[in-house]
Amino acid sequence: MSTTVENFVVNAVARRLERWLRVAVVAGLLFVLADPANVHGAMVYVYKNARGSVLITDHPRVKTGYTLVKRYGTDAHDEASNATRTFSSAFDAMIDTAARANGLDSALVRAVIHAESAFDPGAVSHKGAVGLMQLMKATARVYGVSDRYDPWQNLSAGTRHLRRLLDRHxxxxxxxxxxxxxSNAVTRYRGIPPYPETKSYVEKVLRLHALYRQQG
Incomplete structure (x- = not known):
C-alpha cells in the first residue's frame, strides 16, 4: 500500500470517527462519562504501523511499532460547545430554508434530525423509516415524496409534517x-404516551433543541 493511499485511509477513518464522537458526546451517549466528578474530556488516538494497519484507542500509549497520526479531544460535559454544528453543516442551508418555509425554529428541526438520523440521509430504521427526518412510506406518500433518501424531499416533507403536528397539538x-x-397515541392518552421510547425521545429532542438554540 502506498504512503498516499495509507494516509488517505487513516484520514478517512479518523474523520468518520471524529464526526461520530461529536454526535455521541452531544447526544449523551458516552455513558462512561456519566460521573461529573471524573469527567475531564475524552481523548481518542489514531495510530498506524509500518504495514499501514490503523489502531483507534482511548489509550495514549500502545505497543511498539505504532506511530500516533491523529488525536482528538472532546469536552463531554460542555453542552455549550459547537460540536454538533460541525456535524450538521452539510445541510444547514436546506434546513434553514425548509424551517423558514414552514414557520419552524431551525434549531428544533436540527434537533429532530439529530435524534432521528444523526444527519445521515441514508439512515434506515428497523421499522423502515428512511432519511434525515426518518419518513415512513405512508407519511412520505401524504407529502408527495418520490425519493425518501433525497435530502431536500425528506426535509421538506418532514418539516411540513412537524408543522402539522404542532398546529394540531x-x-x-x-x-x-x-x-x-x-398523533392518535397522543390524542388517546391526552398527553405524551407512557412509552419509554417516546418519553426518552421527547426529552432528548428538547435537550438538543436547547443546545442548538445556544449555538444560534
Missing part, C-alpha cells in the same frame, strides 16, 4: 411525541 413536546409515536 399546540405544544412542542406533544408534537414531538406525535412525531415519534403518532
Amino acid at each position: 399546540g405544544d412542542t413536546a406533544l408534537a414531538l411525541a406525535a412525531y415519534n409515536a403518532g
